[in-house]
Amino acid sequence: MTKSLNITWHEATIKREDRQKLNNHLSNVIWFTGLSGSGKSTIANFVERKLHEIGVRSYVLDGDNIRFGLNKDLGFSDEDRKENIRRIGEVAKLFVDSGQMVLTAFISPFLEDRDNVRKLFDQGDFIEVYVKCPLNECENRDPKGLYKKARNGEIREFTGISSPYEEPLNPEIVIETDQYSIEECADKVIAYLIEKGRIKGGL
Numbered sequence: 001m002t003k004s005l006n007i008t009w010h011e012a013t014i015k016r017e018d019r020q021k022l023n024n025h026l027s028n029v030i031w032f033t034g035l036s037g038s039g040k041s042t043i044a045n046f047v048e049r050k051l052h053e054i055g056v057r058s059y060v061l062d063g064d065n066i067r068f069g070l071n072k073d074l075g076f077s078d079e080d081r082k083e084n085i086r087r088i089g090e091v092a093k094l095f096v097d098s099g100q101m102v103l104t105a106f107i108s109p110f111l112e113d114r115d116n117v118r119k120l121f122d123q124g125d126f127i128e129v130y131v132k133c134p135l136n137e138c139e140n141r142d143p144k145g146l147y148k149k150a151r152n153g154e155i156r157e158f159t160g161i162s163s164p165y166e167e168p169l170n171p172e173i174v175i176e177t178d179q180y181s182i183e184e185c186a187d188k189v190i191a192y193l194i195e196k197g198r199i200k201g202g203l
Helices: 016-023 040-053 063-068 078-097 111-118 135-141 146-151 182-195
Strands: 029-033 058-062 101-105 126-132 173-176
Touching (some): 016 078, 040 126, 078 101, 111 126
Parallel strands (some): 029 101, 058 101
C-alpha cells in the first residue's frame, strides 16, 4: 500500500499498444534468476545482442549496476533483498509499458519475491528464466571471488552458502549453463520468444 497521500494516477496519451505497434514487437520482462556465477548477466547480455540484431528494442537491468544507483541504499539482509527486487519489478514494469523488452539479471533468491513481481504483469508478460548451474560449478567459476570470501567468512548472508536460494517451481525457461554454450542458452530464450509470438522470427 502506498504511503503517499493526495496523488492521482494519470493515464498516458500514448498507450503501450501504440508503442508496441511502432516497435513492431511485443514487450515483456525476461527475468533471469540463479546463483551468483551461474551466468545470468552473460546470458542476458547475449540475448540482448541477438534481439538488437533483429531490431528488437531492449534493455538489460543488471543486479550489480542497479546497486550503484537506484538501490545503493540497500544492503543484503533479507528485507533489503526483498526491497531490491520490489523496486526492480516496478522499474521493469515501466520498461514493459514503454514497449521494450527488458531483461533483468538478479539472483532474486526468494520465491515469494519473484512471485510478487510476476503479479505486477499481465499473463505472458513475465518470463522467468532459471539459469541453472550446480553450486560447485558456480564456485569453480567464482568470477568475482565472492564464494571464496563467503567461505572465509568475509561476506555474510551470501546466497548458496549462508543464505538460501529457492529454485523456481515453474519457470517458463530453464537453461543449464554447465551443459550448454552461451550461444545455445541464448538461442533457447530467443526460440521461446518466437514460439510465443513475443517477437517475429527473421525480422
